[in-house]
Amino acid sequence: MRQQMKKWLVTLALCAVPFAAQASEAGVHLDRAPVNLRDAESLQRGAQTFTNYCLSCHGAVAMRYSRLQDLGLTEAQIKSNLMAASEKVGDPMRVAMQAADGKAWFGATPPDLSLIARSRGADWLYTYLRTFxxxxxxxxxxxxxxxxxxxxxxxxxxxxxxxxPVMKTVKNHETGKDEQHIESLKLEKPGLLTRVAEDGSFDQGDYDKRVGDLVNYLVYMGEPAKVKREQIGYAILLFLLFILVPLTYFLKKEYWRDIH
Incomplete structure (x- = not known):
């Protein structure tokens, strides 16, 4: 029995290795993504960022524009803010760029992002989009x-x-030579969402929030029915706890009344 238990533990450990290695190819610490699928405004902002910046190269064919109505957007808002004139609300989010062009320009065809959050993880995406x-x-x-x-x-x-990149010198113990490694990243030129303090330092909080909204939407896009599914699950549990369990108890008492 003990030997069999050891085999199970070894198997589970081996299965966990690919998931641990997938966290970050470069071994970089992954920051926690601010995912909240019940924040409709964040999801709306994320959808706008996705259609404005990502959809030109990456598609999301498993997601239809009409699904954005679940986030509180009207059909008119979707058409005017998130769609090209040639598309219909019921169409999938297809990429605007041709696959052959993407392969020629970037060396590989940009992947579809429908399930990217489920594949990579929200923390990976959040860190990735902030460490260019x-x-x-x-x-x-x-x-x-x-x-x-x-x-x-x-x-x-x-x-x-x-x-x-801010570089640091690290000695390679195998070769005995000094090597240059990236210690951190420094913002050299501010962007549109960069706040400049009086002392000249940069605050990227607004950009982090924008990326957080985008990642939040990517997570939502991977499973749009998750919130509704959870709500149904809670309703069923409440039904079982407060209605079915008491009803079963009283039926049991009535059935066994003459015996006890």
Missing amino acids: YRDDARPTGWNNLVFPSVGMPHVLWELQGQQV
Whole structure:
């Protein structure tokens, strides 16, 4: 029995390894994403950011524009703020760019983002979208801490600004040589959402909130019915607890009344 238990523990540990390794390719600490699927305003802002900045290269064919009505948007608001003139409200969120063009420009076809939050995780996306930095050695001029040598350019750079790496020297104990590693990122040029303090320091809080809204929407898009499903589940549990359980108890008492 003990030997069998050890085998089960080893199997579970091996299964957990891929998920742990998937957290961050570069071993970067992942910041906690502010996900709240009940915050309709955040989801609306995230949907607007997604359609304005992401949908030109990435599609979301599992999501229809009409589903945004569940977030409190009217059909007229969806058409005027989130859609191109040639699309219909019932259409899926198709990418505007041709797949062949995307492969030629970025080296690979940009993936569909319908389930990206379920695949990568909200914390990964939140950290990824905030850790782009300038790298002239890359074809796009951009690199990323979480996803090194990424082919995607920093599409939100106008909002965030331009970050540059702060390097540190680390000795490689195997070769005995000094190597340069990125210690942190420093905002060199402010963006549209950067606040400049009186002492000249930069505050990226507004950009972090915008990215948080975008990630919140990406999580929602991966499972739009999650909140409603949870509400139905709570209603069923309340029904079982306050109606079915007492009813069962009184039926039991009535059935066994003549015996006890």
